[in-house]
Amino acid sequence: MEYLDIEAVASSPSQPPSGAAGPEDTASIGDFIIPDSSQVTIFGTQAVGEGSQTQQYGLSGFNIPNDAPLRASPDYSCFYLITWSHxxxxxxxxxxxxxxxxxxxxxxxxxxxxKEHxxxxxxxxxxxxxxxxxKTHYHAATRSSRRHRWRRIARWLLRHRVxxxxxxFKSYLASYKYCVKEDVAPFLSEGHPPYPSEPLQRELRIVDEKQEAGEGCKIRRLSDIAGWVVSRKLKTEREFLAAASKEKNLKSFILDHRDTPGTMLKRIWGMESAERDLIRASKSRMQILEETADSDVCACNGVTSSAIETILTRNEVPVHSFVRxxxxxxxxGRSRNHNLMLAGPSACGKSYLIKHISVLFKAVGLSSGSYPLxxxxxxxxEIFVLDDFRVYQQQAGFAISDCLCFLEGKTPFVVPLPKTSNRADVLYYDDAPVIATVPGPFNCRHLSQEENRMLNERFAxxxxxxxxxxxxxVDLPPCGSCFAKLILSYND
Incomplete structure (x- = not known):
């Protein structure tokens, strides 16, 4: 059984519909954080039926201003309305x-x-x-002392045949008003406060002002702002800080948090894309290539195939040899004689031939610093694209002995890291292929003749x-779709 929002669709005007607080990309942080204090929930105008007619919904007995803003009901709250139907x-x-x-x-x-949870x-x-x-159904308005999610409780009730x-809701007053709208004799638990009084319009206006300014919305943990970050599509640190500067409590949270803004974004988007990444990791590279070829998303107006064929023909390289x-x-994957090396002088088109790979797969290069891996x-x-590749003997973890083992495809491969009190070397198990470009075959002076020969033999x-x-x-954009179609159009 799936647990659905019981008010996701309003069946009649007597039920207040729930909806997103306007376009998600313009939502305030207050729409994603539950205020610490009890605040009245206002439901604004929404489209009704198939036409363009709009109708004003509000709590029973309230006079809702015509310009009352839409409110989103959170799914992590102190206040819940539980409905039990036949x-x-x-x-x-x-x-x-x-x-x-x-x-x-x-x-x-x-x-x-x-109590069980x-x-x-x-x-x-x-x-x-x-x-x-x-038929009769029951509503129960609940008030807990801390915010909680409801699915565990719903599963427990279902196991007990309920x-x-x-x-x-954002306040107990709102859920209570909806709960008792037709029952003159509700059952009240022990310690239930007196019948709530109606708030003044001034109080409603103050709630709106605080909601817009993000005040009264205490941010305690990163999960409180994750939904807001995802809805606004904030993927760079600059975008994140620019949007956060408009939210008072979020600024304080970022400044006082031990993690950097970049680390926060990495964790949020890592969690958001975890399922997609898992599904993609289960596919082979050729499956990804085939799916991209079927997508028909072209970024080059169809010139990629002809440009690649022109470059290869100019250099007397058969197209089928490159495709193979x-x-x-x-x-x-990464293994002897299957790592691909494109050699030649500058301006031959080497980089253009391989840059389409970076669109198809998650590609990285290697730095020339002390710890390139x-x-x-x-x-x-998913793939290593090493444009203008060089071997530096002084690199920690990527000297010639390590480089040969890495290109050989041996796993697990020990990746040296800078040593700190909480950081040690890691093991690398993947077989991500290596595609590189160089001016010509390796003939490094700091390597012996045998080492140069072994290095050259690691590539096709x-x-x-x-x-x-x-x-x-001319500068042409990379196009993964056209490149994938070209690769799949030739059979071995």
Whole structure:
């Protein structure tokens, strides 16, 4: 059984519909954080039916201003409205409200469910309401002392034959008003406060002003702002800080947090894309190539195939030889004679031939610093694209002995990292292929003749030797779709 928002669609004007607080990309941080203080929930105008008619919804007995803003109800709250209806499929295994349990009995079941999951329930109210088919269903407005999620409680109730739906509110007053709108004798738990008084319009206006300014919304943890970051599509540190500068409490949270803004973004988007990354990791490189070829997303107006064929023809390299080398590299991964090397002088088109790979796969290069492979501790590349590759004997972890083992494809491969109190070397298990460009075969002076020979044997070589004249050079964008179609159009 899926647990759905019971008010996701308003079946009649008597039910306040729930909706997003305007376009997600312009939502305020206050729409994603639950205020610490009890605040009244206002439901603004929404489209009704198939036409363009709009209708104003509000809490029972309230005069809602015409310009009242839309509010999003959070799914992580202190205040929930629990609805228990008759089973739609007539299942005999499920209990039915009023026929099997009274309002007081339903209240006891709710207390047990909250207690079972260590959620402190301060007080609650249970009221009944008649369906259009004359069947009775129950509403329960609950108030806990801390914010919590509802799915565990819903599953526990379902195991006890009570199938319910949950709706989060921003204040107990709002859920209480909706709960008792048709019941003159609701069941109130022990310690329930007196009937809530109606707020003044001035109080409603203050709530709106604080909501817009992000005040009263205490940010305690990174998960509180994750939804806001994702909805605004903030993927760079500059975008994140620019948007956060407009939110008072978020600025304080970022300045006082031990993690850098970049680290926060990495964790948020890593969690957001985890499922997609897992699905992609289960696919082979050729499957990804085939899916890209079928996508029909062209960024070059169809010139990539002809440009590649022109470059290869100028250098007397058969197109099928280049395609076969790419296919073998993708199929076999990083291994002897299947790493691909394009050699030749500048302006032959080497970089253009391989830059389409970076669009198809998550590609990284290697730095010329002391620890070039340290990047493997930060990301998991699908392919190495080493443009203008060089071997530096002084590099830690990538001297000739390490380089030969790495290009050989041995796993696990020890990746040396700068030593700190909480950081040690890591093991690398993937077989991400290596595609590189160099001016010519390796003949490094700091390497012996045998070491140069062994290094050259780690690659399958394609040599280009006809530079493009300056007056004929053009900048063309990479296109993964056209490149994938070209590779798949030739059969071995």
């Amino acid at each position: 089973p739609c499929d007539g299942s005999e295994s499920l209990l039915r409200p009023e026929l099997d349990l009274t309002k007081a009995d339903f209240g006891k079941v709710i207390q047990e469910a909250f 260590d959620v402190p329930l301060l007080y609650f109210c249970v009221a009944s309401e008649k369906h259009s088919d004359s 199938a319910v739906g949950f709706k989060a 080398a790419i296919r073998r590299t993708l199929i076999n 340290a990047i493997l501790d930060e990301c998991k590349p 070589w394609i040599t280009l030797n006809n530079p493009i004249p300056i007056d004929r050079r």
